[in-house]
Amino acid sequence: xxxxxxxxxxxxxxxxxxxxxxxxxxxxxxxxxxxxxxxxxxxxxxxxxxxxxxxxxxxxxxxxxxxxxxxxxxxxxxxxxxxxxxxxxxxxxxxxxxxxxxxxxxxxxxxxxxxxxxxxxxxxxxxxxxxxxxxxxxxxxxxxxxxxxxxxxxxxxxxxxxxxxxxxxxxxxxxxxxxxxxxxxxxxxxxxxxxxxxxxxxxxxxxxxxxxxxxxxxxxxxxxxxxxxxxxxxxxxxxxxxxxxxxxxxxxxxxxxxxxxxxxxxxxxxxxx
Numbered sequence: 001x002x003x004x005x006x007x008x009x010x011x012x013x014x015x016x017x018x019x020x021x022x023x024x025x026x027x028x029x030x031x032x033x034x035x036x037x038x039x040x041x042x043x044x045x046x047x048x049x050x051x052x053x054x055x056x057x058x059x060x061x062x063x064x065x066x067x068x069x070x071x072x073x074x075x076x077x078x079x080x081x082x083x084x085x086x087x088x089x090x091x092x093x094x095x096x097x098x099x100x101x102x103x104x105x106x107x108x109x110x111x112x113x114x115x116x117x118x119x120x121x122x123x124x125x126x127x128x129x130x131x132x133x134x135x136x137x138x139x140x141x142x143x144x145x146x147x148x149x150x151x152x153x154x155x156x157x158x159x160x161x162x163x164x165x166x167x168x169x170x171x172x173x174x175x176x177x178x179x180x181x182x183x184x185x186x187x188x189x190x191x192x193x194x195x196x197x198x199x200x201x202x203x204x205x206x207x208x209x210x211x212x213x214x215x216x217x218x219x220x221x222x223x224x225x226x227x228x229x230x231x232x233x234x235x236x237x238x239x240x241x242x243x244x245x246x247x248x249x250x251x252x253x254x255x256x257x258x259x260x261x262x263x264x265x266x267x268x269x270x271x272x273x
Contacts (some may be wrong), residue, residue, distance in 0.1 A: 031242030053242035089154035110148035
């Protein structure tokens with residue numbers, strides 16, 4: 001009986017999983033074909049497994065430069081957004097001050113603000129600050145756009161920490177920042193892992209901001225490299241598929257490693273708010 005009750009849920013999970021996995025598998029297999037074979041046999045297994053599409057890209061210095069740029073921007077964005085959000089969420093969760101909820105609402109309103117709307121004023125601001133063709137021109141706006149969601153998740157987690165624990169730390173001579181640094185952050189590792197993964201993956205997939213900021217190709221990130229590669233090899237579909245797969249691998253690897261941490265942190269942050 002329990003199996004029959006869970007059957008619709010299992011069917012939904014299989015359908016959703018197929019929608020996600022099948023395109024990835026198709027792209028990966030297509031990268032092992034020639035363009036001619038891909039046209040003749042788009043859905044079958046490769047007749048001859050060609051590794052040249054992948055090895056040629058991995059042997060290119062341009063790909064590794066793009067990978068390094070994406071890693072630099074993603075790691076810096078993650079460090080900045082987590083550090084600032086953790087301090088802000090601690091203030092919103094553990095201190096009572098006038099206008100706290102109003103200020104928190106102001107931060108949450110950032111979720112309704114699409115980054116594309118700010119493209120023109122952001123470009124003018126970055127140009128006036130001399131941050132065009134500068135990694136900071138991407139890192140700082142990405143961190144700003146990532147603050148609302150990160151603060152919401154961390155605030156919900158911080159509010160679950162019992163007040164008695166903070167009182168005990170205070171009686172032992174621990175300051176507010178000492179409690180935050182020595183007690184709260186170690187206990188918040190699941191939530192910190194969650195927001196770190198979200199920040200890295202969001203930065204890794206960001207196309208608009210690097211396109212807006214970088215005109216010099218030496219600072220291009222992988223999304224820009226994918227667009228440039230697709231335009232350069234528009235007729236060689238198999239090679240384009242190989243490039244897409246290799247560009248996705250780091251983000252997919254990070255997500256697969258941190259999947260349990262990600263789900264656990266989101267659940268913990270959502271139980272109270």
